[in-house]
Amino acid sequence: xxxxxxxxxxxxxxxxxxxxxxxxxxxxxxxxxxxxxxxxxxxxxxxxxxxxxxxxxxxxxxxxxxxxxxxxxxxxxxxxxxxxxxxxxxxxxxxxxxxxxxxxxxxxxxxxxxxxxxxxxxxxxxxxxxxxxxxxxxxxxxxxxxxxxxxxxxxxxxxxxxxxxxxxxxxxxxxxxxxxxxxxxxxxxxxxxxxxxxxxxxxxxxxxxxxxxxxxxxxxxxxxxxxxxxxxxxxxxxxxxxxxxxxxxxxxxxxxxxxxxxxxxxxxxxxxxxxxxxxxxxxxxxxxxxxxxxxxxxxxxxxxxxxxxxxxxxxx
Amino acid sequence: xxxxxxxxxxxxxxxxxxxxxxxxxxxxxxxxxxxxxxxxxxxxxxxxxxxxxxxxxxxxxxxxxxxxxxxxxxxxxxxxxxxxxxxxxxxxxxxxxxxxxxxxxxxxxxxxxxxxxxxxxxxxxxxxxxxxxxxxxxxxxxxxxxxxxxxxxxxxxxxxxxxxxxxxxxxxxxxxxxxxxxxxxxxxxxxxxxxxxxxxxxxxxxxxxxxxxxxxxxxxxxxxxxxxxxxxxxxxxxxxxxxxxxxxxxxxxxxxxxxxxxxxxxxxxxxxxxxxxxxxxxxxxxxxxxxxxxxxxxxxxxxxxxxxxxxxxxxxxxxxxxxxxxxxxxxxxxxxxxxxxxxxxxxxxxxxxxxxxxxxxxxxxxxxxxxxxxxxxxxxxxxxxxxxxxxxxxx
Numbered sequence: 056x057x058x059x060x061x062x063x064x065x066x067x068x069x070x071x072x073x074x075x076x077x078x079x080x081x082x083x084x085x086x087x088x089x090x091x092x093x094x095x096x097x098x099x100x101x102x103x104x105x106x107x108x109x110x111x112x113x114x115x116x117x118x119x120x121x122x123x124x125x126x127x128x129x130x131x132x133x134x135x136x137x138x139x140x141x142x143x144x145x146x147x148x149x150x151x152x153x154x155x156x157x158x159x160x161x162x163x164x165x166x167x168x169x170x171x172x173x174x175x176x177x178x179x180x181x182x183x184x185x186x187x188x189x190x191x192x193x194x195x196x197x198x199x200x201x202x203x204x205x206x207x208x209x210x211x212x213x214x215x216x217x218x219x220x221x222x223x224x225x226x227x228x229x230x231x232x233x234x235x236x237x238x239x240x241x242x243x244x245x246x247x248x249x250x251x252x253x254x255x256x257x258x259x260x261x262x263x264x265x266x267x268x269x270x271x272x273x274x275x276x277x278x279x280x281x282x283x284x285x286x287x288x289x290x291x292x293x294x295x296x297x298x299x300x301x302x303x304x305x306x307x308x309x310x311x312x313x314x315x316x317x318x319x320x321x322x323x324x325x326x327x328x329x330x331x332x333x334x335x336x337x338x339x340x341x342x343x344x345x346x347x348x349x350x351x352x353x354x355x356x357x358x359x360x361x362x363x364x365x366x367x368x369x370x371x
Numbered sequence: 372x373x374x375x376x377x378x379x380x381x382x383x384x385x386x387x388x389x390x391x392x393x394x395x396x397x398x399x400x401x402x403x404x405x406x407x408x409x410x411x412x413x414x415x416x417x418x419x420x421x422x423x424x425x426x427x428x429x430x431x432x433x434x435x436x437x438x439x440x441x442x443x444x445x446x447x448x449x450x451x452x453x454x455x456x457x458x459x460x461x462x463x464x465x466x467x468x469x470x471x472x473x474x475x476x477x478x479x480x481x482x483x484x485x486x487x488x489x490x491x492x493x494x495x496x497x498x499x500x501x502x503x504x505x506x507x508x509x510x511x512x513x514x515x516x517x518x519x520x521x522x523x524x525x526x527x528x529x530x531x532x533x534x535x536x537x538x539x540x541x542x543x544x545x546x547x548x549x550x551x552x553x554x555x556x557x558x559x560x561x562x563x564x565x566x567x568x569x570x571x572x573x574x575x576x577x578x579x580x581x582x583x584x585x586x587x588x589x590x591x592x593x594x595x596x597x598x599x600x601x602x603x604x605x606x607x608x609x610x611x612x613x614x615x616x617x618x619x620x621x622x623x624x625x626x627x628x629x630x631x632x633x634x635x636x637x638x639x640x641x642x643x644x645x646x647x648x649x650x651x652x653x654x655x656x657x658x659x660x661x662x663x664x665x666x667x668x669x670x671x672x673x674x675x676x677x678x679x680x681x682x683x684x685x686x687x688x689x690x691x692x693x694x695x696x697x698x699x700x701x702x703x704x705x706x707x708x709x710x711x712x713x714x715x716x717x718x719x720x721x722x723x724x725x726x727x728x729x730x731x732x733x734x735x736x737x738x739x740x741x742x743x744x745x746x747x748x749x750x751x752x753x754x755x756x757x758x759x760x761x762x763x764x765x766x
Contacts, residue, residue, distance in 0.1 A: 056544070128622070135504070135525060140474055140561070147564045152412045160565035161628055161755070163474060165525040170756025173622040179639055182622035182758055183533055186472075187505040187523040194522040198537060201544050264518055361521070 056260065058200040059253035060367075061209070062245040063329040064119035066090065066111050067317050068238060072118070076326070077333045077340045083316055088218075088239050090114075101175060104158070106139050108132070112168040112215035113175065115241040119211060120176055123245045126208035127181040128169050130215070131195030133188040133294070133321020135165030138219040168215060189294035189357030192322040196260050196365065203246050213243030214322030235296055238318015242325025244332075255335045256368045258283055263362040267299040270362060271306055274354070283366050288334070288348035290327045292355050293319050299359045308352075324355040324363055335369040374539045376764070377609035378597030379707050380453030380553075382446055383694045384419035384590055387431065388453055393711050396719040397739060401693045403576050403588050409560055413567065417576060418558050419590025419695025421446065434514075443472065444507040446593030446700075447555030451511045454595035455551060460516060464603050467520035467547045469538045470508040471530025471554030473699040474561065507555060520547055525699070527754030528661075530554050531594060532702025536618045536760060538598050548603035553595030556698040562589060569628065577664030577696075579689035580673065580735045582726040587663045590695025594703035613710045616747070616765040617650075619643030623757035629667050634675025636759035637751065641679045644749065644761040652680050655763070656745040657718050659709045661753045662689025662735075663696050672751065673731050684733040686740060692722035702752035702760060709748040709764050717741040 065071045069079035072091045088111075093102055096114045105113065112130065143159035161167070166184040173182050181202060185194035192214035199212035218239040246257070259281040265273040278285065289305050292314035304310045317326040331351040334341040341347065348369075355363035381388060384402025385395035395402065406418040423431070428445040432452060440448075447470065460466060505523040512521055520541065524533045531554030538550035556562075566572045566589065573586035598615065599607065621643065623636030630637070645652060661672055676684065690708045691697075697704050712718055721735035750762045 056546070133504070143565070144561065152410050152560075152564065155564075155568050157565065157568035157628075160568055163565075164527050164755045165474075166527055166754065166756040166758060167627065169526075170622070170627055170758070173624040173757060174627070177624055179622050179624050179636060181620045182526070182756070183537070183620065184525050184756075185522060186525045187508065187521060190505075190521070191523075197522075197546075198540075201540060201546075204544070205540070262520060 056200045056204065058203045058246040058248060058257050059250055060244055060255045060257060060332050061247055061253055062119045062123065063242065063332055064115045065240065065242040065326060065329045066115050067240045067326055075333050076330050077337060077344055080344050086236050086238065086318060101171065105171065106136065106162050108136060108138065108215060108217035109162065109168050109171055111217060111241040112213065113171050115215065115243040116172045116211060116213055117175055119243040119245055124209045125176065125178055125180065125211045126206055127199065127202045127210040128172055128178060129183055129195045129199040129202065129210060129212040130169040131185045131191035131322050132165060132168060132214065133186065133191045133216050134219065135186050136163050136167055138217065139163035189321045189355065190262055190361055190363055192324045193260065193262055193355065193363035199246055200257060200260060203248055207248050209245055209247040211243060212246060213241065214325035215241035216320040216322045232296065232300060236318050238320050238323065240317055240320060240323060240326055242329050244328065250370065253370060255332045256370060258366045258368045260365040263364055264360060265362060267301065267359050274306060274364065277364055281366065284350060286350040286352040286366065288346060288351045290331050290351060290353045292323050292327050294321050294323055294355050295319065295358050297356055297359050301356065305354065324353060327353045327355070328365060331367045335367060372543050373601055374542055374615040375599050375604060375611045376596050376613045376615060376710060377599050377611060378454040378456060379612065379710065380450035380595045381704060381707050382421060382449045383592040383697065383704060384421055385693050389707065396693060396708065396711065399720050399722065399739060401722050403695055406558060409563060413563055415574065416563060416572065417588045419588060419697065420558055421591050440510065442557035443555045444510055446557060446591060447507050447553065448511055448514055450553060450555065450593035451515060451551060451595045454597050455515050458607065460518065461606065464548045464606060465519060466517055467538065467541060467550045468508055468512045468517050469522045469524065469534040469550055469552045470511065471524045471534040471699045471703065472507055473525060473527055473530060473556060517551065526758040527756055528696070528698050529702050529752040529754040529758045529760040530699040532706065532752035532760040532762060533620065535596065535703065535706055535762060536620060539615050539618060542598065542600045549597065549599045551595055551597055553703040554699045555593040556591055556700045558589050558591045562698065571665050573664060576723045577692060578723040579662035579664040579692055579721060580669050580728060581724050582728050584664045584666060584669060586665050588695040590697040592694060592697035592700040592704050594700050594707055596703065596706060613713055614765045615762060617644040617648030617763035619761040621759050623759055625757060628755050630671035630753060632671060632674065634671040634678065636757055637672060637675035637753060638678050640759040640761040641675065644763050648763045650747060653683050655685050655747050655749045657685055657712055657748045658687035659705045659748060659750045660687050660689050661751045662691055664691065668753070670730065673728060677731065686718045686736045688719060688721035688736045690719060705750050705752065706762055709750040713745050713748050713764055713766060716743055716745050718743060
């Protein structure tokens with residue numbers, strides 16, 4: 056399973072939407088999402104009805120999709136449009152169940168994001184949404200890489216999650232790691248089978264099941280199975296408020312925690328994949344920021360039991 | 372690589388297992404009645420409810436009582452256990468679970484949210500438990516002892532159909548050998564409110580493809596199928612129930628909740644599925660439609676069918692007239708009904724139908740047809756967001 060990455064577009068706490076992640080890394084300390092002027096990206100008639108997570112996803116997606124030939128739209132979102140669900144419950148509780156506006160209900164369907172992207176792009180191709188919490192992006196990526204191979208086609212794939220007050224219910228585990236913070240973001244990519252003009256290669260991707268103390272063995276097996284060399288860099292992230300913190304260099308390879316930069320959210324692997332792609336594409340800028348790699352393994356720890364893995368290779 | 376269906380499990384308003392469902396379908400016995408246990412204001416609403424309490428569903432699923440498990444997940448577990456049967460994990464058969472859901476776990480969420488708002492200190496819920504999403508997938512996998520690839524799909528009312536489609540693609544790509552695929556949906560106050568607010572709810576029994584159709588009735592269901600590669604079958608020696616020979620997924624890209632007048636997305640998905648199965652439209656012997664009973668869906672879907680089948684329309688029906696619209700589960704429920712039609716050489720009745728739609732000369736099957744040979748069945752599933760999925764099953 057292989058596909059080339061052609062475009063990236065990410066909304067994060069850095070101003071990555073304008074000019075990428077690497078050039079902004081040195082000044083990163085904010086925990087607040089930097090949102091673009093949506094009205095410059097999304098047509099007003101659509102924008103007015105969109106909730107925040109839909110705006111985030113659509114803005115990143117249609118920016119990545121600009122001038123690309125797309126034959127599939129694949130979206131991963133761990134909490135989807137959950138916030139609209141909360142709003143709709145609030146509305147009908149308040150009105151003692153009287154009939155109300157369907158607005159929040161319509162937008163509470165998790166596939167609204169992928170549906171709106173297709174509507175705006177007038178794209179009639181394959182369209183799917185995954186919501187496997189901290190593995191939603193990996194579910195989507197596996198599908199997208201496969202779809203690109205099946206049809207030798209360009210695929211729009213991304214992950215998006217917004218911060219919602221409901222997450223505060225998780226305070227009990229958060230108390231274990233006061234340094235953790237819940238973030239939000241959106242990252243979309245164009246994948247294809249064409250090497251020309253590509254940024255990086257996804258050499259393999261998948262999902263592993265492992266306890267934290269045996270993850271290194273599982274990573275070795277993953278590399279062996281796909282006949283991949285030991286990477287030069289591991290980008291590690293928590294997509295959940297995990298109980299076990301991994302603070303060693305996995306596989307004795309320099310390990311950098313991207314979730315410290317973008318925050319913890321279900322689909323933050325998309326941020327990791329954009330960062331990895333930039334490190335491979337801009338070696339000198341990467342060196343200025345302490346990265347030197349031609350092969351990167353992205354490791355996402357969802358819940359100390361389920362893990363996402365993506366292997367990126369630089370193009371020679 | 373060929374994909375075979377070797378296991379099926381089902382619980383709906385017309386039966387707690389596949390056999391009971393078949394019996395009701397053959398006898399034209401629908402399951403739509405007054406929905407119990409909902410707020411007074413909707414007390415006359417009709418739906419396809421499974422008349423069992425959650426505690427009874429737990430018992431049926433072979434556990435004493437799963438107190439914190441959503442009803443939708445319990446329905447899913449009942450069906451998953453029937454489909455999975457006495458299969459075991461074998462180390463050289465790569466097995467996965469793919470589950471389709473909308474927001475079926477919302478009833479628990481509603482409860483938690485209200486407590487949260489009231490600042491009730493007794494509620495200490497980790498945010499991983501606050502809504503359904505992948506909970507059903509994880510729970511069902513662990514209850515059956517399945518370790519392997521897991522995915523949760525949410526494409527509204529085509530979710531379970533897309534689970535089947537994605538499972539098949541993972542087998543075809545040689546990533547998995549065997550996949551448990553399906554979905555579940557419980558009737559919840561949330562969804563009733565939603566469809567009521569969209570004014571898509573019929574206050575009588577739904578009448579798919581009838582000129583006087585007014586809307587849908589909701590239903591609840593759990594459904595699972597086991598699909599396997601030939602390589603897996605060599606080892607498991609399971610009986611082949613049917614073959615999945617074609618599939619298509621396209622987007623209507625017309626409106627967030629309504630289908631286009633031309634049924635463009637449905638046409639594209641049907642064309643893809645037929646092309647992949649390498650057959651002509653006239654080789655389809657029966658269509659299990661999406662047929663929700665809403666004015667918009669049935670008009671758009673009929674237009675799409677006319678585009679593909681022209682004047683050679685095979686027998687078609689909407690089994691939602693038996694079960695109600697089981698949303699995320701619908702595509703899986705109807706895949707199983709399609710396979711039952713195939714295996715028993717019959718087409719079930721489209722209930723509550725009396726007057727043809729004025730736009731079309733064709734009409735659904737109104738009574739059970741049993742003197743028919745069925746080799747290929749097309750099953751349609753559509754959802755909010757323009758999602759259109761088509762599956763073709765063969766003997």
